[in-house]
Amino acid sequence: MAESPLGGTGCSMHEPYALQVLGDEMEPEFPDRCIVIVEPADTCMHRSYVFAEVEGVRWFRQYLKDDSGDQRLVALNPRYPEIELRGLEWSVLGVIIQRNIRRQVKHYDRKDDRRP
Template structure:
């Protein structure tokens, strides 16, 4: 198989901290779809100044973009003036055999809405 095909394949990662709780508890498995673009409100894996992050992407127009943790106490990552690349978008969370899918659908308010499947 060529590298081009594998780039487009979904891949899993385990969440190693509590920064994205309660939606993504520590040790849950997230499934990532490789992508370089996303809508505001999407949960993503991104590289900022050489470091990788799992955060929610917020774009407020006029170049104001940031990554935020869901759990209070973690700092926002301001993307203005940073080397920034989206590596993938979270499309699924697996927690104790319960699966939750995140749809690429974006409603009028600009925030992707999760959908549950058990």
């Protein structure tokens, strides 16, 4: 039986789950201590907010893919460096589909591939 990114097995690994954001890396869109809902997935679209694992470390970042095919994970707070994915072992664990800040909910469309 397959294991979920958070350690569970079985059908539950295909269900959305909640995580609390810790830190300011994804501010202002995702402030410290807000709650995000993650839909388990192994793929994502340009500009998706993702929960990903890179070289054994898990990150909450925005996934970007440019016209040349280069891929990176970016913190929304410019104080934090980008993670260039070329040559690294990495995988998407899930895509953020909802944010909750003090009961104010915002939804994110997984299929939204808008370019900047």
